[in-house]
Amino acid sequence: MIELRHVSLSYAGTEVLKDVSLEIRPGEIVALMGPNASGKSTLARILDGLLIPGSGECVVDGVSTKDDPLNARLQVGLVFQDPDDQVVSRRVSDDVAFGPLNIGAPDVEARVADALKTLGIEHLADRDIQTLSGGQKQLVAIAGVLAMRPAYIVLDEPTAMLDQDGTGLIMQAVAAAKSAGKGVLLITHDPDIMGAADRILVLKDGRIASYNAIAPTDADIELPGLARFWNRLGERGIKVDRPQLTVDGTVEVLCQLKPKA
Ligand SMILES: Nc1ncnc2c1ncn2[C@@H]1O[C@H](COP(=O)(O)OP(=O)(O)OP(=O)(O)O)[C@@H](O)[C@H]1O
Ligand SMILES: [Mg+2]
Known part of the structure; x- marks a missing residue:
């Protein structure tokens, strides 16, 4: 389980997350929505140990990211909002292989083949990433995270650049991850993919404003x-x-x- 316990985080004195507590359990899909600049991507970076909370803590399967940020990096696969932030190699298959190679996985080729197949992008394996469309890059970024086979997956607005087919492939991958017992956090504004979530959280002004998007208690929330x-x-x-x-x-x-x- 990933737990945020009373997490606050400031950038240069401005508090962006304020006393946020939430849980993402194995085998569940949690959707997180919220207006621009409400702190969603910041929260995503805390979950995988890239940012350490100023106060409170993020605990991944019992281990605080304060004590062991690398554990979180391995257990929690984060797909960035902008796929360009994720690219490390020129060739698609090298890029997807980068993470598994780094952790010394013995079955790198199989992982890469699996991830590309799951997202229907085997035909892009030898392409130069810089020549791909935005949506294709998004799928490659997700493949790179799937190839790491993390226990949890955090997707930061994964369908923003994708058409219906691309969205469908991602949602199939998310459903497969859930069946395999992985916990998934989907940051999204897309009502179509929110329907797949077991729970919907709303972040507003750095706070979790509601646990139920169908009947929000805070009328200001833009649904x-x-x-x-x-x-x-x-x-x-x-x-x-x-x-x-x-x-x-x-x-x-x-x-x-x-x-x-
Ligand atoms: N590295 C940084 N330094 C300073 N301020 C930052 C930094 N990263 C984010 N912020 C600020 O923190 C706030 C929350 O940003 P964040 O990216 O988490 O929001 P978001 O909810 O993901 O927004 P969006 O829907 O636009 O993706 C914003 O006001 C942003 O300008
Ligand atoms: Mg964001």
């Missing part, structure tokens, strides 16, 4: 369109459950509504 839509239907007594947060789920329910006689 994505579909969540707002389901909220309104919920107020009118139409049963709301999480699968319906997806476009498909919503269409399904709308198709079943009977017109007024």
Whole structure:
């Protein structure tokens, strides 16, 4: 389990995260949403030990990142918001192999092949990363993290550059990670992928504002369109459950509504 315990973090005297506590358990998908500059990417960097909280702590499977940031780096695979931050090699397959080689994995080739296949990008293996499209780079960055086979995966707005097919591949990879008992944190604004989450957290002004995006306690939180839509239907007594947060789920329910006689 990853635990944030009363975590605060400041950049140059400005407090960005304020007393944040949360848990990500093995085998669950947690979605984290929140407005720009609310601290989501900062929180992601704390989870994998790149940033150490000013106060409070981040504990990964019982080990605080203060004592052993490297443990977090190995257990928690972080896919950065900007795939360019993740690139270390020119050739796609070398880039995906970089992490596993670094930890001395005996099965680097198999890991790379597996990760590329999972994301449907085997055909890009020999390409120069700098010549890839934004979405293709995003998939390569995710493949690099999958190849590390971490216990937890943190994806910082992974679908921002992706079309429906790319998003579908990522969500399949996320579902497979969940079935394999991994914990996943999905930072996202995309209501379509939020539907896959077991829990939805909202970060606002550096604090966790709500544990339930369907019925937020804080009316200021800007919910994505579909969540707002389901909220309104919920107020009118139409049963709301999480699968319906997806476009498909919503269409399904709308198709079943009977017109007024
Ligand atoms: N290295 C840094 N030095 C100083 N300030 C920073 C640094 N990194 C982030 N910040 C500031 O901290 C705040 C939170 O940034 P962060 O990137 O965590 O937000 P975010 O929720 O991920 O935003 P977005 O939705 O735009 O990705 C912002 O005001 C940002 O300008
Ligand atoms: Mg961010």
